[in-house]
Amino acid sequence: MPILTANRLVKVYGGEPGAQVRALDGVDFAIEPGEFVAIMGPSGSGKTTLLNILAGLDKPTGGQLVVDGQSVETLSGDALALFRRRKLGFVFQDFNLLDTLTLAENVALPLTLDKYPAREVHKRVEDVMARLGLQESQRRYPYEVSGGQQQRAAVARAIVHQPAIVLADEPTGNLDSASARTLLETFSSLHESHGTTLLMVTHDALAASYSDRVFFIQDGKVYSRLDRDGPRESFFQEILHTLSVLEVKCHDIRPTRP
Amino acid sequence: MTFGQLVRKNVVRQKRLYIGYIASSSVSVMILFMFMNFVYNPAVVGGYMPAGARMVMLVSGWLVALFSVFFIFYFHTAMLRLRGQEFGLLQVLGMTPKQMGRMVIRESAMIDGVALGLGLLFGLLFTKLFLLAVGDLLVLPMEIPFAVPAKSWLVTCIVFILIFALEGALMAFRIRRRGPKHLLFSSRSRQKPPHPSLLLAGLGVVCVAVGYYLAIAQSVRTLETLIGLVVIIALVVIGTYLIYTQVLVWVLMRLRGRVRTGVALLTVSRLAYRMKDHARALTVIATLSAVVMTGAGTMLGFLSVLKQGDVVRQPFAVMTWTNVNHPLSHTSADLAHQLNASGAKVTQELDATALAGTLQKGTGQRGVYPVSVVSRSTFQRFVTAIQSAHKQVAYMYPDVPKLAVGHALYVASFPVTVPNEFHDTQAKLTVGRDNAASVVVDRQISERTFNFGTTAISDNLLVVSDADFRHLKAIAPPASIWTAHAFTVANPTKVPATMKQQFPSSQVNVAEPTDQSLVGLFSTMIFSGMFISLMMLLACGNTLYFRLLNNRAEDGIQFRALRRIGITHRELGRVLTVEFSVMFFFPFVLAAMHAIVAMIDFRHVLALPGRLWPVSLAVLLAYLAFMVIYFIAARITYPRQLHIDDPRRAR
Ligand SMILES: Nc1ncnc2c1ncn2[C@@H]1O[C@H](COP(=O)(O)OP(=O)(O)O)[C@@H](O)[C@H]1O
Ligand SMILES: [Mg+2]
Numbered sequence: 001m002p003i004l005t006a007n008r009l010v011k012v013y014g015g016e017p018g019a020q021v022r023a024l025d026g027v028d029f030a031i032e033p034g035e036f037v038a039i040m041g042p043s044g045s046g047k048t049t050l051l052n053i054l055a056g057l058d059k060p061t062g063g064q065l066v067v068d069g070q071s072v073e074t075l076s077g078d079a080l081a082l083f084r085r086r087k088l089g090f091v092f093q094d095f096n097l098l099d100t101l102t103l104a105e106n107v108a109l110p111l112t113l114d115k116y117p118a119r120e121v122h123k124r125v126e127d128v129m130a131r132l133g134l135q136e137s138q139r140r141y142p143y144e145v146s147g148g149q150q151q152r153a154a155v156a157r158a159i160v161h162q163p164a165i166v167l168a169d170e171p172t173g174n175l176d177s178a179s180a181r182t183l184l185e186t187f188s189s190l191h192e193s194h195g196t197t198l199l200m201v202t203h204d205a206l207a208a209s210y211s212d213r214v215f216f217i218q219d220g221k222v223y224s225r226l227d228r229d230g231p232r233e234s235f236f237q238e239i240l241h242t243l244s245v246l247e248v249k250c251h252d253i254r255p256t257r258p
Numbered sequence: 259m260t261f262g263q264l265v266r267k268n269v270v271r272q273k274r275l276y277i278g279y280i281a282s283s284s285v286s287v288m289i290l291f292m293f294m295n296f297v298y299n300p301a302v303v304g305g306y307m308p309a310g311a312r313m314v315m316l317v318s319g320w321l322v323a324l325f326s327v328f329f330i331f332y333f334h335t336a337m338l339r340l341r342g343q344e345f346g347l348l349q350v351l352g353m354t355p356k357q358m359g360r361m362v363i364r365e366s367a368m369i370d371g372v373a374l375g376l377g378l379l380f381g382l383l384f385t386k387l388f389l390l391a392v393g394d395l396l397v398l399p400m401e402i403p404f405a406v407p408a409k410s411w412l413v414t415c416i417v418f419i420l421i422f423a424l425e426g427a428l429m430a431f432r433i434r435r436r437g438p439k440h441l442l443f444s445s446r447s448r449q450k451p452p453h454p455s456l457l458l459a460g461l462g463v464v465c466v467a468v469g470y471y472l473a474i475a476q477s478v479r480t481l482e483t484l485i486g487l488v489v490i491i492a493l494v495v496i497g498t499y500l501i502y503t504q505v506l507v508w509v510l511m512r513l514r515g516r517v518r519t520g521v522a523l524l525t526v527s528r529l530a531y532r533m534k535d536h537a538r539a540l541t542v543i544a545t546l547s548a549v550v551m552t553g554a555g556t557m558l559g560f561l562s563v564l565k566q567g568d569v570v571r572q573p574f575a576v577m578t579w580t581n582v583n584h585p586l587s588h589t590s591a592d593l594a595h596q597l598n599a600s601g602a603k604v605t606q607e608l609d610a611t612a613l614a615g616t617l618q619k620g621t622g623q624r625g626v627y628p629v630s631v632v633s634r635s636t637f638q639r640f641v642t643a644i645q646s647a648h649k650q651v652a653y654m655y656p657d658v659p660k661l662a663v664g665h666a667l668y669v670a671s672f673p674v675t676v677p678n679e680f681h682d683t684q685a686k687l688t689v690g691r692d693n694a695a696s697v698v699v700d701r702q703i704s705e706r707t708f709n710f711g712t713t714a715i716s717d718n719l720l721v722v723s724d725a726d727f728r729h730l731k732a733i734a735p736p737a738s739i740w741t742a743h744a745f746t747v748a749n750p751t752k753v754p755a756t757m758k759q760q761f762p763s764s765q766v767n768v769a770e771p772t773d774q775s776l777v778g779l780f781s782t783m784i785f786s787g788m789f790i791s792l793m794m795l796l797a798c799g800n801t802l803y804f805r806l807l808n809n810r811a812e813d814g815i816q817f818r819a820l821r822r823i824g825i826t827h828r829e830l831g832r833v834l835t836v837e838f839s840v841m842f843f844f845p846f847v848l849a850a851m852h853a854i855v856a857m858i859d860f861r862h863v864l865a866l867p868g869r870l871w872p873v874s875l876a877v878l879l880a881y882l883a884f885m886v887i888y889f890i891a892a893r894i895t896y897p898r899q900l901h902i903d904d905p906r907r908a909r
Contacts (some may be wrong), residue, residue, distance in 0.1 A: 055350065057350065076358065077354075077355065078354045079354065081352050081353060081355070082347070082352060082354065083352075084350065084351070084352040085351065085352020085353075086352070088352075090350055090351070096347050098268075098347065099271075100267060100268050100271035100272050101264075101267060101268070101271070105259055105264075105267065108259045109264070109348075109351055110351050110352065112259050112260065112261055112263075112264050113261070113348075113351060113352055113353050113357065114352075115260075115261065118259070118260060121259060157351075194735075206552055242816040
């Protein structure tokens, strides 16, 4: 049974009929437990909109979204907050760590909000941070460590409460290439050895090549999908190829658009 | 880490954010506490204090509480707005609205507790000093004993706990209703270019102009009702806001097309884009500053007028009146002898003849003015004597012009309450019982040339030409012809106290300095006003501080990016200098204008003689000095907080 099912998701921005933007135009896809899925698409294709809806931060105009057996669009208020707290983990492009808390405290946040006992919190945080190679920096503040370390702390925060799925929006967007690689390897190891379910939005083909499957979206629709069945390098080539085909198609469809 | 720890750490590690808020709140607590320590001091309650002093302090206390409500709400809102990203993140991570509210309440309890504690502590430390100062101002015979009565603890704590609890609850309520929308995944709000409207810009200028016009030209009439005052204030505040959001932005956008260098372009466009965000804060600052400057300026000015007023009310050290029916027991030579013997030393001795009469303007009872008629030359002699005896008020006693036959001047001795009634006015003058003659009263002048306080003869004078006077005197009945004797002395304090008792009080006036208790009371009012001003100044500083904190993160990103493309520290410094100057001094300029207009208005309403300007101007300068200091401090420390050269903060 899929852990996340999106069924004909539609999102229309703007009230008056003239000024409406169909950011999502019937998106369908499903993610099985333990999968690592990437979503690719050019700027303005609706990736962020999709992620916001998946995270319960925004309501879809139409369609259904089921996460871990729970129909998200029926939730609101406290129930929605609890859903986010227990079922989801988030990794942002710009890390979004609280400057007032140490890395360990930042990682502990989701557990703190759920009133876990202090010992349990401590144990889990130690555990996760060790797994991500952050033992040394537990007591440091975000501005005292590198961007790569900050992002790994953000990943630790996203998985410490063992969510059903981790959502990541351009997680490598603000990292140098070495840190980006380390992070992506962290993702694949989490995925491979711990069975974490990951959904990552990116427009970097290299980042996408770490996943099992790539959905390409364009103009609010899933345009095509690509499954990995071999080494990462050849998957990378396939992605590049698909992207170039998509680009040509783009031009065919809307030749006037710059 | 538990939820409670999370809250505590968040507060303790964001000290910088809370410093302004805590400073402001604790100063309010301190001031109220000190005021209440005076109000409930047993010696004050029991005793020998001028009755008004306690009232003054009590009212000031309530004002402090009232302003605190506004400031605390305003600053807490600003503080929470600064933390929008943090709240958004916590909501994304699944903090429920209820938890959010609880967090805000707990935080408020912590910082407000600290503010209350600090305020009480400093209040306690400064109470002795405060009581000493007030005692001194009230010219009390002994010190006010130090006491911190239970009642003053109680009042201060109750007032502030109430304010804090209320605002905490309101903030919690507001934060609960806020969605995490503004922290949607990596979607940064794009800034739209500002579009100032010439229409609104014009409206802003018109608002301020009309406000000023009403204040200056229509002064007394507008202020007769409270509504007039409210209208003026509303017009000026709205106008100020529009000047920021429209006029200033319009000018900046214009400039933008003109400038050549990159740094100038950067400066102008940053200002133009941000002005809308700044507008509200800068309007608050300009308004507060205007209030502070006006309040302080007028109060201090009024006090100095009150002190100058000694001379203006009683220009001569001793003055006597006599006529055939009211002889005096001592001759003027006798008086001069007494004055010299006591060391007061007579410098000038004058006499005057005045005729008791009435002036009838139009018909009916209302137009009847009792007057003392004097000749122009007599009047001028008195004016000259005053000019030479009291150089500091000489400007209030201009020479009187020669009068044509049949023309007269009306001299109102109570400029405060007497409206201007004569302007080329035809009137009938009666001296004695029934010798009516027609005169033209050219105009009215407002000054006091004869001492105030003798009731034998009218205080208001009619100055007529010497020829007319000779004629009037010839036909006047002897009982209406009075003779005045006046002395100026070198040492007014040495005039013997017994002098007054030698004559009926209706016929003599001995100058006495203004009632000290009145000056004392007024000084107390100003003193407590100073504390309120201090609160307001802090509030202005705080508002600016929040603006700077608000910009800091954004500036950090922008300047680090500019740094990478090779901008120098000096160039960035220039950008900041201009920007800060606009933020710090533009409100000052507007506020100073508002304050000057308010003071002109105040002059009209008060209609007192005396110079208000020197003191008022001093207040403006003191205010400017405060702004300059704050400007320099901010300008020096701000760039360091941007971490321009820190690669870790590269985002
Ligand atoms: N809040 C909004 N209001 C109106 N239109 C929006 C809003 N957010 C996004 N859009 C529009 O929806 C489309 C998809 O945007 P987005 O999801 O941000 O794309 P991506 O993240 O792939 O760059 C774009 O055309 C964008 O202009
Ligand atoms: Mg996006």
